[in-house]
Amino acid sequence: MSEIPKAYEPQAVEAKWYQFWLEQRCFVADPARVGPKRPAYAIVIPPPNVTGVLTMGHVLNNTLQDILARKARMDGKEVLWLPGTDHAGIATQTVVERSLKQAGEIKHRNDLGREAFLERVWQWKEKHGGIIIQQLQKLGASCDWTRERFTMDPEYSRCVQRVFLDLYHKGLIYRGKRMVNWCPVSLTALSDEEVVMKEQRGFLYYFKVEVAEVPGTWLTIATTRPETIPADTAVAVNPKDPRYAGLIGKHVRRALPLEDQALIPIIGDEQIDVEFGTGVLKVTPAHDPADFAIGLRHHLPVIDILNPDGTMNELAGRDLAGLDRAVARRKAAELLSSHGTLEKQEPYVNNVGFSERADVPIEPRLSEQWFLKYPSVGPARACVLPPGEKGSSGDDGVPSARAHSAAPEAGAVAQERMRFFPDRWAKVYDHWMEGLQDWCISRQLWWGHRIPVWTRRSEISLRSLYTELLTVLLENTGFSACDAREVAIRVDGQTLPADPAELRRLVESGDPGLDAVAAHETVICTLCDKLHANLARHGFAQDPDVLDTWFSSWLWPFATMGWTGDPAQDARNATLQAFYPTTDLVTGPDIIFFWVARMIMAGYEYLGKLPFRNVYFTGIIRDKHGHKMSKSLGNSPDPLALIAGYGADAVRFGIIRSVPLGQDLIFEDKEFDRFKKDERYDFARLPWNPARFPQLELARNFCNKLWNACRFRQMQGGATEGEIDRALLTSDDHWILLRLDQAIRELDEAFANYRFAEATSTLYRFFWSEYCDWYIEASKAALRPVEENRAAEGPGGAVGVSPDGPAVDGAAVAALRANKLAVIDFVLSHTLRLFHPFLPFITEELWQGMGYAQDLPADQGGRTILSAHWPRPLDDEFREHYGLDEAAAKLASAKYELVGLGRNLRREFNLPAAKRLRFVLRPAGALAPEEVEVIRLLLNAEAVEVDGGYEPARGTPRVANDLGELSLPLEGVIDVAAERSRLTKERDKARAELAKVQEKLGNPNFTQKVPPAVLEEHRRRLTEWEGKLNQAEASLANLPAAG
RNA sequence: GCGCGCUUAGCUCAGUGGAAGAGCACUUCCUUCACACGGAAGGGGUCGCAGGUUCAAGUCCUGCAGCGCGCACCA
Structure with missing residues (x-):
């Protein structure tokens, strides 16, 4: 690190180290290395769509996985982070077909035919399939790219078909003519999970029909879909409804089509809601799932009046045939109206199912499809720990085997438990598992795994x-x-x-x-x-349909590891044996049913074991309107542009810091308009140019701070990582080492609970507030060049060291300086390691540049920080060895507190920061000259005179704490009014706090019931505030009379 | 309709029964030889509302309101 730039420049650094890691095969997992001393750690990536591009959601998700993977490596585990992509049936086929249409090559995929079209999809995949992988690499993802998988790989496809065959063998897969969700745009069936309900403004149409057997008696029916009247095969009422019960068994004449007003029966069915509309329901078995069920109960005929593309067919009658369903609706209403049977139409809001992909209303449609009865439901449901239960965790956080008290099936014996983070998702999962409906797995597409039937x-x-x-x-x-x-x-x-x-x-x-x-x-x-x-x-003839993409994704945790389903072969599969079950899964809660639940069932069905031990559900990244960020909505900034602008580390840190466990993140500056003219940032050159992102700016600044802290150390010269001499440790050294210890403990706690945002707060506080703001600033006293220190502390120096202080010795000063550097190196090298999972690039650059890698074995950080050991809390042995002393640390924090009070005086008396001031300190006890010098430096004071018997002139501003009393003699310029105001504020504050504490301590209930530690704390507080109050009052009394 | 979240500083959000926090924004001062992507100090909060439990509630309980998200066959 020669010629260290003043600001961190991420671009070159990132490319360099990522390439290095790849060349060194740092991410490659080797099952042969797994053993008792080197446990396996595995994550499978939630496979992004092969033709997709990186979104903010991916950034969040994959950064979390990378943090886990890098942390696990530093913990000495053999880590497999298995990457790959899925083929995304509908999405990919649609994209390719659209592009071919736009290029004018085809009007419809039929123009090419199945084989030729699929050829084009593969070409597309070859061309665009790598994009998202490259983007993940830009983010720093430490995936084992040698194992990258694709759901359409030959081996993977074979797994899919083997599972299909197996489930078919078991009778769990069947073909049936059932009501499915039909997408009239994609022309395929969808699973229930792919349908999203949306509120729609429409009308409730009231029309009347005459009862055939009782001329003159009319029934009024309310419907939102008059265009389906030609498909009605009955009219239903509730048999308990006195208005209509007598009519059951009679008939009405169906209103449409006009040329075929057939008689349809009036039937009685308990399901009819007496309250809704008129209490009369038109029954359309072909076009409504509820009506279909009624039809089955009453053996009604089924008349299908819709074409697959959502237009009306000839059965809809002359007037409607050929029309789109939406047009037909208006037309049907007109027809009723013109024949005088439309009584009224009211605006009406109802929920309509939309195709998630094509964003059009789905059509409930009777069609022949393949369905799956889910396997291994019992163990899959039982294995997830309910909210609130912790399970009994082993050392590595893996829940141990334990039987579930509420195992719903006898076959679900003792099994490992799985934890969800946050655990409330377990309830959502359980609820879905309770009401499982058979899964429609066939899709009328070409791109996908063709059904092997x-x-x-x-x-x-x-x-x-x-x-x-x-x-x-x-x-x-x-x-x-x-x-x-x-x-x-x-x-x-x-x-x-x-x-x-x-x-x-x-x-x-x-x-x-x-x-x-x-x-x-x-x-x-x-x-x-x-x-x-x-x-x-x-x-x-082979079935023309393909399988739902999720029917391949649900095998992901083991199909990617080369599972074959042949027990002998799988027993020899080292990867599978070493890394399955995987350790953690990180994914969004929006695919808990689509993917997570199904993987758990597949895991039990085919490996007899849960597929992962912990599931971390991320928050969802939303824009300022609360909408989920997605490429299709165009409301997601391009993460690559963010990486280019802020650096990958900053994007990672900024996002993670902003997303607490399980909460959504609003990622946009609402005050954009106020800032978009900010000239400091040339966002105009960036294609997305949406806003500025305070979260990322903070993180970029943070990286820069880290950079400069190391740069500062570098500029001090001296040996790297010298020996620390306990005899030379200052109170500041004790303090920072104990703060480091505290930070490590907090981080371990945060990791154990998957509280990543908390981890970043700890890192931020420790590094910026504690290390930079206090420790480094304090250290500058010892770090000054030796000659300067001699001059400063020598006789006649400006600092008011007591005359009988230690003789200044150049060698001693140099030794102190060297020891300070050794402590700094110790802290920095630990800090870099603590940061590495979050900020992989800058930490590697600094790790290597600072020389911390030099004396380490290659596999323990010598080659790369990636394999450096994760810092352990400073244990008793360490504390013993270095004589770490809480009392010394306390002295340091008292110093910093007094400095804070002293700086406050500057402010209160409007003294510019540049003005050199002399303070006088009357110490409460013995205070070493070097401590005073630190105080002087931190106060930016010209001098701090130590005078045990100092009696300030009346009105001299002063502050005090355990360390002593600090006065600021302002010869002749005392602003009595200002000081009175300050002291009055202080006194009032002390009075108020004192009153609070006194009240508590005066309450016998309190003193009797409260834990001793809390009582002790309150007593301490009492004396503290008493002291402050006395001091403020004394100072007030000491003020000269106003004037 | 049922379920789950959320409501704390101007903004985005932490907060794990025991002295209300961070970052940004704001005010004032400082370009002091790591960093102006910086430093110092400061102002700003009846913790959504109403009850309850407790010696003690932002935190636990109950209700209510607003917002958001799931699930659900009300035509």
């Missing part, structure tokens, strides 16, 4: 069918018993053995029932590539 419908005898299946299994395949596990066959919903020998036995059985020709549906689920050609040749 082949189907054929045929008119055939079972004997012929089985014979044919034998051919399919055996022809050109070398099929063996082990392959049989990779095939599941169902005929008409019944499982058929995939073992050729058993099939042959069936074929050769004499059962005459096998010869009847009938319609059969044969479904084959297989992983076996060899069968595919045979299946095609025999008229089987």
Whole structure:
């Protein structure tokens, strides 16, 4: 570190060290190193979308993971932070299709066809897939990039299909015609979790229908969707509703379509809310989940009047067919109106489900889809510790195995517990797990894992069918018993053995029932590539759908580690054995159902163990309006621009410092308009140019402070990390070492509880307030060049050292100076390590530049700070060895307190900081000259005279504490009024505080019940305030008469 | 409708029953040889409201209000 710049310049530093870390393979995890002395620590990254770009949410999330990973490395653990991306089915397909359309290459993906289109998606992925990875590297993420995974990697895809096959085998996956959430834009089904409810302003339309059997009797029906009237197949009322009960069983004439006003029944159903609308419900089984359920109960027909894209089909009738559903709604209302059956329409606000991705109203639609009944629900639900429970933690914070008292299933035996941070999310999780609905896992997309199922419908005898299946299994395949596990066959919903020998036995059985020709549906689920050609040749067609992206993500913790599902093979998988279960998961609470819950279930189902031991849910980063920041809303600043402007370390520190456990963060300066003209920052050059970010500015300044503190040390010269001589420690040294100890303890506590923001506060306070503001300033007394110190302390020097003070000795001064540097190096080298997880780049630069790496073994910080040991609290041995003394530290803080009081006098008497002042100190006890010199320096005083018998002139401002009385003789310029005002304020304050303490101590309830320590504290406070009050009163009495 | 958060200084927010805190902003002073991305001092708070528990409540309990977020088939 020659030519140290005055300000920290992050850009070059960051690139240099990241490259160094990669070259040195610092992030690469080696399962072979894991052992009793080197425990494993693992995190899997929440995989960002492969075509995504970094958002502020990613910054928060991945910085936290990086902090955990770097801290774990410094703790001596073998760390695997496993990175990767997911294929993001809908998002990626949409992006690619849109770009091809914009380029004019296609009008629709059908123009290319499935294979060619997928080819283009892969090209897109190759081109854009690395962007977010590079961005994570800019942030400093210490992922093991050699293990980067993608959910569409061949091995990963195989895991997905194996799991599909397994669940199909187990009967947990089934195909069914059910109501699903249909997105008319993406043209695919969605899971319930991908639907967001939004309030919509619409109308409640009241229209009337005549009861066929009782002419002249009309029923009024309220609906928000008049366009679905042609799909109505009944009208429902509550049988307990006296208004309508008598009409049940009769019919009404359906209003639309006009050309087909069919008669539909009036049915009674308990679910009908008597209070709502008119108490009469139109029942539209094809287009409403609740109505569908009613339809099932009453065996109603289903009329589907919508096309997949949300337009009306011909069943909607002449007037509506072809119209978009929104247009059709208005048209239907007009039709009713023109026929005099629309009684009124009222403005109405209701909740409508929207496709999260396409942001259009979803359409409840009856369609054939694949569903999953969740596996391992019992253990997955039982393993998460409920709020308030701590579990019994081991040394490394891993909860030990313990049975759950409320395990809902007998199979859920003693198991490890998982902790959520903050724990309130456990309740949300539990609630969702309680009401699990089957998961719709099929998507009508091309980009994704294609469902490994082949189907054929045929008119055939079972004997012929089985014979044919034998051919399919055996022809050109070398099929063996082990392959049989990779095939599941169902005929008409019944499982058929995939073992050729058993099939042959069936074929050769004499059962005459096998010869009847009938319609059969044969479904084959297989992983076996060899069968595919045979299946095609025999008229089987592969299911065109792909699986929900989350159906691959939920396997992430073990599929990324090379899990195969083959027990023997997995037992030999060193990575899986060493690093699963993982230690921590860091993610947003918005995907607790999508991802976290499902991973837990998959973990139990396939590894028999929870996938991670702790889940940290981050806050959500919002803009000043409280909206979640996202790329699509355009309200997120580009993190890379922030990194360019402030430095990666500052962005990390600023964000982490601002986000307490589990709270959302509003990340924007509301007073933007006031500051945007601030010329100190050239934000105009930055593309996002939104605002300035006080959080980041603070953090950048902090990095600069750290930089300059080291620069200051560097400028002092001398040996690096010399030996500390306990005999030469000053009270300031005792103080800072004990403050360092305190900071380490606070940090350990913060880490144990995942309180990262708290950790940054501790670092900030310790480094800036304690180390820089007090300790370094105080140290400047000892750090002055030796000659200067001799002059300052020699006889006739300006400082009022008592004449019989120690003889000044050049060698002694030099030794003191060297010892001071040794303490500074000790503290700084510890501080850099404490900062490293948060500020990886600047700490590495300083660690190397300051020479702290020099004498250390390569694997303990010699090569890089990354592997330096995390500082331990100063133990008894250390305290003993260096004679660390609480009393000395107390003396130092008393000094600083007195300095604060003295500086305050300056202010009170309007004395400019530059004005050289003489103070007089009447010490309460013995006080070494070097202590006085520190006080003088911190006061920026010309002199502090020590005079045990000093009696200041009347009206001389003075302050006092345990150390003594500090007077500021202001010859001839005493502002009596100012001093009276100051002392009066002080006296009143003392009186008030004294009264409070006296009242408490006078209360027998208090003195009897309060813990001794608190009582002691209050008694101490009493004497303290009494002393202050006396002093203020005495000073007031001492003031000359006004005038 | 049910659940979960939040409400503390002008702003953004910490606060773990025992003397109300930080950063920014504001006022005044200082370019003193680490740092003006800096230093010193200062002003500013009935801790949302109302009850309760306690010797002691910003902190625990109950209710209420406002804001936010989830979950939920009210057409």
